[in-house]
Amino acid sequence: xxxxxxxxxxxxxxxxxxxxxxxxxxxxxxxxxxxxxxxxxxxxxxxxxxxxxxxxxxxxxxxxxxxxxxxxxxxxxxxxxxxxxxxxxxxxxxxxxxxxxxxxxxxxxxxxxx
Amino acid sequence: xxxxxxxxxxxxxxxxxxxxxxxxxxxxxxxxxxxxxxxxxxxxxxxxxxxxxxxxxxxxxxxxxxxxxxxxxxxxxxxxxxxxxxxxxxxxxxxxxxxxxxxxxxxxxxxxx
Numbered sequence: 363x364x365x366x367x368x369x370x371x372x373x374x375x376x377x378x379x380x381x382x383x384x385x386x387x388x389x390x391x392x393x394x395x396x397x398x399x400x401x402x403x404x405x406x407x408x409x410x411x412x413x414x415x416x417x418x419x420x421x422x423x424x425x426x427x428x429x430x431x432x433x434x435x436x437x438x439x440x441x442x443x444x445x446x447x448x449x450x451x452x453x454x455x456x457x458x459x460x461x462x463x464x465x466x467x468x469x470x471x472x473x474x475x476x
Numbered sequence: 477x478x479x480x481x482x483x484x485x486x487x488x489x490x491x492x493x494x495x496x497x498x499x500x501x502x503x504x505x506x507x508x509x510x511x512x513x514x515x516x517x518x519x520x521x522x523x524x525x526x527x528x529x530x531x532x533x534x535x536x537x538x539x540x541x542x543x544x545x546x547x548x549x550x551x552x553x554x555x556x557x558x559x560x561x562x563x564x565x566x567x568x569x570x571x572x573x574x575x576x577x578x579x580x581x582x583x584x585x586x587x588x589x
Contacts, residue, residue: 395577403581404480404482404579404581405565406579407576407577418575418576421576453519453520461508461569461575461576461577462507462569463508464510464522464525465510465577466522467519467520467521468519469518469519
């Protein structure tokens with residue numbers, strides 16, 4: 363079964379440092395999503411890409427977060443500077459057809475900011 | 477924009493009993509409602525979904541129902557087993573204020589053997 367690859371699995375960083383997460387979606391999936399999941403809550407959409415274009419980044423804290431998908435395949439999510447409140451699981455998901463169909467999630471990156 | 481409410485937050489049932497999780501949504505334009513299961517420390521996985529042109533869908537022990545008029549949908553698990561223990565998330569798509577899928581807060585299901 364095809365999977366969405368994410369790395370690293372775990373990241374501990376000090377506040378004010380920069381951190382980056384990587385995601386490689388399932389081959390052929392044009393739509394890619396970054397979600398943030400705080401412990402005990404549902405995933406919250408940060409950014410959605412269709413190929414290399416951002417479709418929705420209305421919930422992305424753009425003063426410190428950035429995301430790119432330059433060639434329309436893999437994607438990077440960056441936080442600079444990290445804050446204590448950014449501690450969460452960062453999940454990447456992809457979908458062949460978009461947000462009207464189910465997603466395949468990656469295993470996520472658990473970020474701890476100390 | 478879309479808002480999805482889910483309840484209960486925690487549900488404990490005896491093995492073999494049924495479990496029902498309910499969700500409501502606010503955006504009448506939403507037309508796709510997936511359900512995800514997340515086991516401890518693992519990724520959410522799609523278990524079943526329903527579209528607005530269908531009132532009910534069943535897959536073995538899992539069924540979903542949708543009431544568009546009332547804007548609520550439910551997950552039904554019959555003959556529960558210990559391996560059904562997990563957090564279940566409902567979700568609804570939204571084309572208002574951007575294209576996104578909005579998740580409920582989750583229901584932690586415990587199935588006691």
